[in-house]
Amino acid sequence: MTNNSKLVVKDNALIDASFNLSLIEQRIMLLAIVEARECLTLTPDMPIEVSVSNYIHQFKVDSNNAYGLIRDAAKTLKRREFSYLDRxxxxxxxxxANWVNKVSYVDSNGLIVLYLSTEVISLISRLSEQFTRYYIEQVSDFKSKYSIRLYELLIKWLNMETTEKFNIFDLRSKLGLSVDEYSTMSNFKSNVLDKAIKEINTYTDITVEYSQFKSGRVITDIQFKVKTKNKSTKSKIKKTFDHAKFQELTDAQINMFGNKLAQLPELAYLAEGNESYEALASRIKNMLRDESKQKKFIPHLKSLGFSAK
Structure with missing residues (x-):
């Protein structure tokens, strides 16, 4: 599986959840979620394997320390919890809820085996309403655990370009901070927020800046602006394919590529409201049959293996 196919998909309830996982624990869970997406039927009894070698390769870490750190994480993950809004x-x-029911570490194979909880399974699979998705490579270079959480919270708002106003206490909770951690605003900004934003702006496909809102002299809320990088490059791609020749696709091709296109994060903007994967895929399939609408998909079709005539 290439980095470009390693898609992290989470229900927005899990994106907005409050939890405190270490950087290593977050990375393990992301790899587990990517792996779990390949399972047709996911149950709490199904083992999800994450190899240490895959972890080392994905996150470009020192192999000498990785085995011991992941062995330790296997012990702590079982106790980790997250809180989310449910009905x-x-x-x-x-x-x-807990992230996992059970965790095993196979020392001889350098393998961590996770058995996901029922709640996690429901929040990462069979999603048809509100969800967020991104490629794992976007967060692979992060060195701060707060960068991953902030990226997830912000990528959800990419199509809007401006987030809701996050109450400071709520934002701290979502980032996994206790009341005593970086308790002053100056420490929170310098050690958590600004460092995370620097990593996001350096390593990912988006740029972020924020505004502060006060009640008197006290900062109460923060709002972020989120934009996609390389808009000029996207514009050039668009112009290149504005005059692309219409491609006669077979029904089988339309069905296959329609489903694949609907899962591309860069086409998430096409979704209308809380539209499901299935509904978006259906609309894309109809667009692939339309000469005036098909051309926007040509570069994506090529990246998915379609050979234009």
């Missing part, structure tokens, strides 16, 4: 009998409910 119970039609009422909003704050639910707390």
């Amino acid at each position: 119970y009998k039609g009422h909003m409910a704050l639910t707390t």
